[in-house]
Amino acid sequence: MELIVVKFGGTSIGNGERIRKAAQSVVNEYMKGNKVVVVVSAINKTTDDLINIMKDAIGDNVTDKQMAEILSMGEMTSIRVFSSVIESLGVKSQFIDPFDELWPVLTDSNILEAKIDFKESELNSKKILKLLDQGIIPVVCGFLGKNSKNQITTLGRGGSDITAFFLGHSLDADEVIIVTDVVGVMSTDPNKIQDAKKLDKISVEEMRDLATHGAQILHPHALKYKDPLISAKIISYENGDLSDPGTFIVGPNEGVMMKSSMLCPEPISIIAVVGENMLKKPGLLAKLTDKLAINDINIFGISAGQNSVTIFVNKKDSIKAHRLLHDLVVEIDFLSSVSLGKEIAMLTLVSPEFIETPGIISDITKPLRENNINIVELTSSQTAVVIFVDWKDGKKAYEYVREILE
Ligand SMILES: Nc1ncnc2c1ncn2[C@@H]1O[C@H](COP(=O)(O)OP(=O)(O)O)[C@@H](O)[C@H]1O
Numbered sequence: 001m002e003l004i005v006v007k008f009g010g011t012s013i014g015n016g017e018r019i020r021k022a023a024q025s026v027v028n029e030y031m032k033g034n035k036v037v038v039v040v041s042a043i044n045k046t047t048d049d050l051i052n053i054m055k056d057a058i059g060d061n062v063t064d065k066q067m068a069e070i071l072s073m074g075e076m077t078s079i080r081v082f083s084s085v086i087e088s089l090g091v092k093s094q095f096i097d098p099f100d101e102l103w104p105v106l107t108d109s110n111i112l113e114a115k116i117d118f119k120e121s122e123l124n125s126k127k128i129l130k131l132l133d134q135g136i137i138p139v140v141c142g143f144l145g146k147n148s149k150n151q152i153t154t155l156g157r158g159g160s161d162i163t164a165f166f167l168g169h170s171l172d173a174d175e176v177i178i179v180t181d182v183v184g185v186m187s188t189d190p191n192k193i194q195d196a197k198k199l200d201k202i203s204v205e206e207m208r209d210l211a212t213h214g215a216q217i218l219h220p221h222a223l224k225y226k227d228p229l230i231s232a233k234i235i236s237y238e239n240g241d242l243s244d245p246g247t248f249i250v251g252p253n254e255g256v257m258m259k260s261s262m263l264c265p266e267p268i269s270i271i272a273v274v275g276e277n278m279l280k281k282p283g284l285l286a287k288l289t290d291k292l293a294i295n296d297i298n299i300f301g302i303s304a305g306q307n308s309v310t311i312f313v314n315k316k317d318s319i320k321a322h323r324l325l326h327d328l329v330v331e332i333d334f335l336s337s338v339s340l341g342k343e344i345a346m347l348t349l350v351s352p353e354f355i356e357t358p359g360i361i362s363d364i365t366k367p368l369r370e371n372n373i374n375i376v377e378l379t380s381s382q383t384a385v386v387i388f389v390d391w392k393d394g395k396k397a398y399e400y401v402r403e404i405l406e
């Protein structure tokens with residue numbers, strides 16, 4: 001017997017026929033002896049419609065509290081509809097909204113983009129297990145939360161994915177299934193490029209980067225509740241079969257997405273190539289990096305500006321890299337000169353929490369500023385920040401920045 005948390009997105013329950021098919025797929029899993037917790041979004045585009053109605057009616061004059069209450073009606077309705085359809089198929093079901101004593105998701109008071117208070121909500125969620133033991137299928141509002149003043153909050157657009165993964169984690173589920181309007185995660189958005197291919201699996205780390213860069217298919221914050229041992233997949237609603245393979249989300253890789261900090265033990269050299277209007281020269285970056293790649297020189301970082309491209313390589317490769325890049329500078333008209341700079345230290349900080357920590361770069365650089373340590377260069381992605389400082393400052397800088405992670 002398995003415990004499954006399944007989330008149906010708006011399109012998957014877009015009309016009566018789809019709701020019946022979705023409810024039947026849940027009942028089929030239940031009949032196999034599995035326990036199923038259902039999370040639903042608002043039917044079809046209800047949330048968009050409600051937002052547009054309010055915009056047309058009073059423009060921006062709606063308060064966050066009013067907006068959250070209005071939007072909540074989408075999910076408050078869909079749980080009631082879904083639960084009734086399950087009952088019509090002969091299985092007991094109970095809907096759970098934020099006013100129910102079994103409501104699991106407690107949040108802060110950032111009303112429209114609320115964060116889950118993890119510890120309290122995790123404890124609270126366990127109450128749902130009792131329903132499962134009684135053979136009842138709970139249907140929970142996705143997207144919604146409740147703050148300490150008992151006010152409705154929302155987890156941000158697309159937030160019902162967060163609800164599903166959060167419940168998966170808190171209830172110690174075996175599997176989280178996201179049911180949506182595409183066959184799984186694809187090589188790109190199939191609504192933009194039609195011959196996109198379905199992926200059989202994708203890692204949590206890749207999925208997170210895809211999601212934070214706008215691939216709507218999954219809310220990026222959902223994945224912070226993805227345990228390595230919980231199986232997770234994204235499937236289409238079309239077959240009405242929760243055992244469809246879709247795309248499996250695997251990981252996170254132990255260690256990879258944990259918080260980590262590192263000071264590269266070897267010095268790095270910085271090489272600057274200067275020229276005119278470099279950002280407007282197609283293929284330039286490829287030419288520079290190809291030259292180093294075919295000569296087996298690894299690039300630790302690269303940053304491009306209007307009149308220069310800065311490349312970071314291991315100090316032991318720097319003389320060779322300097323010579324190779326100089327050959328290119330002589331060969332290419334619009335490049336003027338190349339300079340091999342001083343030795344620098346590279347510090348890397350990785351944390352999945354960076355995604356949702358506004359001001360993290362300023363937090364990391366503050367102790368360096370206060371201690372007069374000059375940052376030669378800084379690059380960042382969703383979950384990693386790489387800082388280059390003078391080699392002599394490396395150890396001290398590392399001590400300061402690693403404290404930020406703790
Ligand atoms: N790489 C991708 N693979 C699959 N779908 C993608 C991808 N990138 C973006 N999408 C979009 O994500 C949509 C599904 O997300 P969403 O509309 O939020 O669904 P739901 O309402 O079920 O939560 C798809 O219709 C598709 O347009």
Ligand SMILES: N[C@@H](CC(=O)OP(=O)(O)O)C(=O)O
Nearest residue numbers: 009010041047157158159160
């Ligand atoms: N109904 C909410 C929450 C949500 O997650 O929706 P969907 O799963 O349909 O993207 C929204 O539209 O933002």
